Amino acid sequence: MDFLRPATWAEALAAKAADPTAVPIQGGTDVMVEINFDVRRPPALLDLTAIGELGDWELTADGLLRVGAGVPYARIITELGDRLPGLAQASRTVGSPQIRNRGTVGGNLGAASPAGDAHPPLLACDAVIEAESAARGTRMIPATGFYLGVKRNALEPDELIRAVHLRPATGPQYFSKVGTRNAMVIAVCSFALALHPGERRLGAAVGSAAPTPLRARAAEEFAAREFDWSGATALDPALLARFGELAAEAASPIDDVRGTAAYRRHAIAVLARRTLTWAWNDYRGKAAA
């Protein structure tokens, strides 16, 4: 196996163009496990850890946060937790402290596992993935169009993930994940919610309950249509219940060793109701203040 270690982003893009089968590696928390288990044997690894700018984040001119593909979960929690609370909450549930020190959102996107913890908040927050290739330059891919299938994403063979672009939170955000133990667990299912009160809508996304992470579109449309976005009133229990049902209907879960399809559907409805309650209460509290 070749081990490529470019020193600059341009070199990395060139290397990927020269050998599109090279697998990018950042924290190694996913790629190394797969190699260890002999799940795959890439002909080459493309180590991106020497490229300093991948570990940076910045506020762009148009007010978006551009988070480099190499920013580890631990730094998202400590440095961006106030502006990206949903993603930070999801980051907090990833693995162990050691894994959070190494693992990255870029790696989560590259692996595109349906159980990846970062995906639901990216979807709920309308994140856009910045991909780049030596031949065609930069391409912006909305998260909603990024996940194509189980461990398949929209990247071209010669493309690398440069960064993720996210708007700083415009309202309350929550992430919830069900696992069979209280830490260090892969999602049985998960749910992310981001309120955008200024736009009188919310983003809602489901993880680990379908071949890909996905948005709960019907639930989002229901919320935009039916909720009292003035923030003057509490949500009627019937609205909450319906929102939970619509979120669960978005999923197409399976039975596997981590849980049953029926349980996943049930749990997503519970998580959707709860996160919405928390977010709505936060919003009303702020609206009243």
Next chain:
Amino acid sequence: MTQTARGTGSDLGVGAGVPRPDGLLKVTGEFAYSSDLYLADMLWGATLRSPHPSAWIRAVDVGPALAMPGVHAVLTHEDVPGERFYGLEHKDQPVLAIDQVRYQGEPVAIVAADHPETARRAADAIVVTYEPREAVTDPRRALFDPGCPKVGPEGNLVRHQPVRVGTVPPTAEVVVTGEYEVGMQDQAFLGPESGLAVPAEDGGVELFVATQWLHVDQDQIAPCLGLPKDKVRLALAGVGGAFGAREDLSMQVHACMLALRTGRPVKFVYGREESFFGHVHRHPARMRYEHGATREGRLVYVKAEIVLDGGAYRSSSPAVVGNAASLGVGPYEVDNIHIDAYGAYTNNPPCGAMRGFGAVQACYAYESQMDRLAEACGLDPVEIRVRNAVSQGSRMATGQVIDSPAPLAGMLRELAAMPLPGSSCSPDLRALPGGVAQTTHGEGVRRGVGYGVGIKNICFSEGFDDYSTARVRVELLGDEPHILVHTAAAEVGQGLVTVQAQIARTELAELADLGAARVTVAPADTSVGSAGSSSASRQSYVTGGAVRAACVAVRERLAALRAEHPGLGPAELLRAHGPVEETREYRHRPTHPMDPLTGQGDSHVQLALCVHRAVVDVDVDLGLVKVVELAAVQDVGKILNPPALEGQIHGGSAQGLGLALMEEIQVRDGRVLNPSFTDYLIPTILDMPPMRLSILENPDPAAPYGLRGAGEPPTLSSTPAIAAAVRAASGLALPRVPIRPQDIALAPAAPAR
């Protein structure tokens, strides 16, 4: 928040909190485990395993593997130099599969190559032609359906042990029945099976290996290699946990075969996934219980049928069945008992020893029954247990009289009187079910409290000649007195090395008090007699007893020498006389087989009690559980080393928590679905709560220092205590462990209470 009655003793003797010598090395990553063994010219072994739970082997072609560069040997059953079968109690397991495979993961061929990767690829290159056949995976069917295919040599019954006491009346004032199920738990040790076999100049082999019992390995390996035992020499390598999973052989014979064939050292290290196929597991159990009692909650009778799935080979299943039967009603006085305990052969993964050994499964069922009985009688769960509790002088189900202190009622009262933890209105997510995954901010969370009681036999039972050997040598080294303790007892992480040194210091205090005596515990190997197994909570008792006996013998020799040379201190005596060395075997009192028809007999050496109270918060909507606190009272007779003992109780309780809430090897159609630590979950520090302990020291006069084995009892009682607490919180029956989230969240009936 640990409270402990401290033992007494000198600073470094019995009862002192002497730190373990391997502790710092382990937490800093410096400890050399068996997987770290290395010789410059060694080869790497790999194993080809069956993908089928049941199949005929029609052909094996090793040619493609042999043709690979770097491959030094590829061996099959035809290359086994001696006997082709081995086993702990019965030689029914082939070293390498012969004409058939009986479980997924059964070894079929082995490879030695100059690189581990090459060895694995060569193993994959072996072509085996299988003819899959029907796998027997339902233990009840295996036992009771005459048309079921036979997995075992003489059928599918490993052992049937009845217990018959009194006459079971057709009914009682209060009757509760229940069917219970225990899933397949894994020992989940962190150090995978590994070892290094080195060919010796005398035609023999030296094996450095992580095991629980060097001599029983030697007894099984030597015949398979066709060698006399003195040509198969074993030394203990660093053991990364055991819990029963290292009682059976794994890579031992394979490594020796390859070393003898190639003339090179051969090392095996199983990967994590392979490890799940490389050792036996805890027997899954299906149990039917019926308890009859008076309205006042006094037990009148217990009827039980216990079916234990032993999987494809015998391993220690017969003894596990014996424990389930003899301990099947728990530590309660019952006049009328009708138990049938069965062990079955199936094509599921082989099951054998795991901490608690047959007592765990029964304990979950009888404690679940006691709670149901309490409810039916309108009694508190503690009260019903107190009313039926055994005490010294009580008869067990086997008719054996408990002849040392067994203050169960008092232990329960003490436990119930311990303060309860406050309610968790903490904003810290880590205190809530689901933890930082933020599944609740308190919604759906209900508190529950439950109790569990367990009784475990200590040491080997049913007439087994269970002994240990210790050699103790006192000499001057560098003109200073030095004590050398040598046994073959396996330090598997429990702290036995420390305890051996403590015993030597206490028994040879005369020398230690010189202030200069150093104590060395020699590495365990087969150049000294057998110490028996590091299992059945027996090593402090039996090897402790042997070390004490050898020390006493040395002390007496020194006293005799002193009488001959009055006026000389120990150092002068040793200088004049030279080293003093004594070897002693220690046997606990004899035990007797259970009557095959009635189960009666004094089958156990010693019985140990532990009681747990669990406090849990359950998110009843999602089925997630946070164990808030575990409290335990355990009678250990005598505390040898307080922190080591507390560690055993904490660890045993954690393993019981795992069984209650998450640990299960999921098997479908004979195939393991989750052979990884990604999907076989063991408790983390956020799952295992702080413990409140009360450790009692009511001595057993028959045991060294009055001690009572301590490692297993907490593993029994924590599981039913947690299950009871989850039931109390949810109002659900929950007749199966581990309790899965969907068992709570999708329970068919709405909470009844």
